[in-house]
Amino acid sequence: MKKIAIRVDDLTVAYNYKPVLWDIDLTVPEGVLMAIVGPNGAGKSTLIKAILGIIDPIAGSVSIYDKPYSKQRKLVAYVPQKGSVDWDFPTTALDVVMMGTYGQLGWIKRPGQKEKKASLEALEKVGMLPFKNRQISQLSGGQQQRVFLARALVQNASIYFMDEPFQGVDATTEIAIINILKELRKAGKTVIVVHHDLQTVPEYFDWVTFLNVKKIATGPVKDIFNDDNLTKTYGINYKVAVNQ
Amino acid sequence: MEIKEYFSLVFSDYTLRTITLGTAILGAICGMLGSFAVLRKQSLLGDAISHAALPGIALAFIITGTKDTNLLLIGALVSGLIGTFWIRGMITKTHLKSDTALGLILSLFFGFGMLLLTYIQKQPNANQAGLDKYLFGQAATLIEKDVTLMAIVTGICLVVLLLFWKEFKILLFDADYTKTLGFNTRFIDILITFFIVLAIVLGLQTVGVVLMSAMLLAPAAAARQWTNKLSVMIVLAAIFGAFSGVFGTAISASQNNLSTGPVIVLVAAVFVLFSFIFSPGRGILFKQIRFWQNRRDLKLQKTLQFMFDIAKTHEDISHPHAIKILNNFQGFTRGSLKKMEEKNWVEVKGQKWSLTQDGYSAAKNLYTQE
Numbered sequence: 001m002k003k004i005a006i007r008v009d010d011l012t013v014a015y016n017y018k019p020v021l022w023d024i025d026l027t028v029p030e031g032v033l034m035a036i037v038g039p040n041g042a043g044k045s046t047l048i049k050a051i052l053g054i055i056d057p058i059a060g061s062v063s064i065y066d067k068p069y070s071k072q073r074k075l076v077a078y079v080p081q082k083g084s085v086d087w088d089f090p091t092t093a094l095d096v097v098m099m100g101t102y103g104q105l106g107w108i109k110r111p112g113q114k115e116k117k118a119s120l121e122a123l124e125k126v127g128m129l130p131f132k133n134r135q136i137s138q139l140s141g142g143q144q145q146r147v148f149l150a151r152a153l154v155q156n157a158s159i160y161f162m163d164e165p166f167q168g169v170d171a172t173t174e175i176a177i178i179n180i181l182k183e184l185r186k187a188g189k190t191v192i193v194v195h196h197d198l199q200t201v202p203e204y205f206d207w208v209t210f211l212n213v214k215k216i217a218t219g220p221v222k223d224i225f226n227d228d229n230l231t232k233t234y235g236i237n238y239k240v241a242v243n244q
Numbered sequence: 245m246e247i248k249e250y251f252s253l254v255f256s257d258y259t260l261r262t263i264t265l266g267t268a269i270l271g272a273i274c275g276m277l278g279s280f281a282v283l284r285k286q287s288l289l290g291d292a293i294s295h296a297a298l299p300g301i302a303l304a305f306i307i308t309g310t311k312d313t314n315l316l317l318i319g320a321l322v323s324g325l326i327g328t329f330w331i332r333g334m335i336t337k338t339h340l341k342s343d344t345a346l347g348l349i350l351s352l353f354f355g356f357g358m359l360l361l362t363y364i365q366k367q368p369n370a371n372q373a374g375l376d377k378y379l380f381g382q383a384a385t386l387i388e389k390d391v392t393l394m395a396i397v398t399g400i401c402l403v404v405l406l407l408f409w410k411e412f413k414i415l416l417f418d419a420d421y422t423k424t425l426g427f428n429t430r431f432i433d434i435l436i437t438f439f440i441v442l443a444i445v446l447g448l449q450t451v452g453v454v455l456m457s458a459m460l461l462a463p464a465a466a467a468r469q470w471t472n473k474l475s476v477m478i479v480l481a482a483i484f485g486a487f488s489g490v491f492g493t494a495i496s497a498s499q500n501n502l503s504t505g506p507v508i509v510l511v512a513a514v515f516v517l518f519s520f521i522f523s524p525g526r527g528i529l530f531k532q533i534r535f536w537q538n539r540r541d542l543k544l545q546k547t548l549q550f551m552f553d554i555a556k557t558h559e560d561i562s563h564p565h566a567i568k569i570l571n572n573f574q575g576f577t578r579g580s581l582k583k584m585e586e587k588n589w590v591e592v593k594g595q596k597w598s599l600t601q602d603g604y605s606a607a608k609n610l611y612t613q614e
Contacts, residue, residue, distance in 0.1 A: 054420045073426040085418045089283065090474045099414050103425030108407055135472040
């Protein structure tokens with residue numbers, strides 16, 4: 001039996017009385033590459049943010065490797081949605097990646113040569129080394145996404161949360177990113193991705209969670225990625241609707 | 245007094261030196277902290293805070309009955325902080341957007357402050373005159389004690405900035421991510437906001453409630469134009485702020501004591517205007533020049549493409565063709581043909597042109613990106 005990487009119990013989040021996530025129980029085994037799928041407004045991003053403590057849930061708890069999340073932060077890395085920051089901020093690609101080392105450094109201590117080396121390696125891994133000194137507003141959308149990925153890689157975490165890393169990137173970047181994610185899985189890391197493209201789920205992921213305010217289903221893609229769950233999640237028979 | 249005379253007096257005249265030093269320090273600290281406000285898109289927060297400080301000044305006077313600057317500024321600090329926390333509370337606890345919350349607090353506090361000021365003026369207290377200097381500021385009332393206070397606060401602010409540089413930077417860029425790294429973002433946030441409020445309160449005596457936000461924003465907005473590095477931006481903003489202070493004081497002192505606050509703000513505005521036009525990376529002028537250059541290059545490329553399309557139908561790509569077949573619709577002018585000749589793309593003989601090997605390969609690679 002594999003170790004449980006993430007355990008979520010009774011997680012409930014509401015914005016102004018309206019539940020966004022309702023009583024979510026979720027266990028994710030170590031070493032899976034998991035997609036979270038569901039319609040717009042299903043609470044996919046909210047689920048990640050609530051797990052990471054960015055949003056305060058009204059109920060529920062999260063544990064990472066059987067300890068409360070607050071004690072295990074260093075095991076967790078996060079790739080936010082690309083649109084969540086202002087890319088006109090005066091800084092360079094390398095600088096953004098270096099931010100990934102800040103958590104390990106803690107308060108006040110500045111990054112040094114070691115951190116810089118790790119950041120350059122992460123940039124190399126995502127194919128962005130030639131752009132290390134580029135002002136971030138002068139990067140394309142796909143390049144910005146790679147920089148964000150590199151920032152998470154440099155954290156050298158065990159669990160990676162990614163909020164729509166494939167949004168608005170071209171095919172080359174998508175392939176580059178998914179290859180890195182698969183590499184992470186090979187190295188025994190757990191990767192959770194908010195994902196929109198149902199077509200690619202079986203190809204990219206081995207684990208999937210269907211979400212629509214409530215958790216519909218979670219498990220191996222080959223067992224549960226079927227019409228029944230898609231219909232329950234999206235309210236329409238997805239395959240029939242596409243083929244019409 | 246001429247400006248020249250002013251600068252010769254600055255080093256010898258005690259009063260002038262104090263005032264100049266004061267406005268310079270004030271400009272520097274405001275520029276520094278203003279950079280944070282601008283990058284956090286909280287530009288209007290400064291305006292709200294400075295207006296919110298007014299009732300604090302009036303209340304401090306009513307309670308103590310003295311016009312001791314430090315006491316009044318403590319009153320300003322307290323009411324400025326109250327205003328700030330109310331704004332934050334309104335944004336997080338209600339559906340109101342931040343601009344609404346800022347506008348509400350700004351006018352509410354300012355209105356209350358003005359009410360108190362008029363009430364004070366009606367009192368038979370000879371001491372009351374001069375409180376209205378906090379509306380538009382009066383640098384001439386700066387004394388050594390005030391300047392020392394400014395210098396101490398600026399020093400503390402610098403130390404904090406250097407200590408928490410990394411934390412400030414990451415919070416400004418990506419607050420959610422900062423939280424996931426385990427940093428207490430609320431603490432960092434409060435620290436930044438507290439120093440912004442402090443800088444504003446320090447500036448009230450010199451620049452005044454109404455114009456204070458310009459001292460925060462103008463140097464930062466100007467500095468942003470010149471650099472893509474946060475540290476450079478903050479240093480530049482401090483320098484712009486300090487120079488605005490000095491030049492503003494100089495102009496106001498040499499021109500029949502024009503009100504200092506407005507003059508300082510106008511000088512800062514000149515920095516902004518200059519930066520918007522002349523900065524090489526983001527300025528309007530160079531953007532326009534680049535636009536013209538691009539358009540010219542595109543015209544040449546359009547002609548080249550047309551020539552390429554003709555040339556490739558021939559066995560010999562350098563087969564000569566009549567100039568007459570080119571027209572303006574393909575971006576052709578006599579001038580552009582000459583430029584193409586200079587680039588060694590074409591050879592012109594009499595009334596005929598022919599594509600060179602260079603021109604042929606240039607055209608071929610025109611639309612294949614690297």
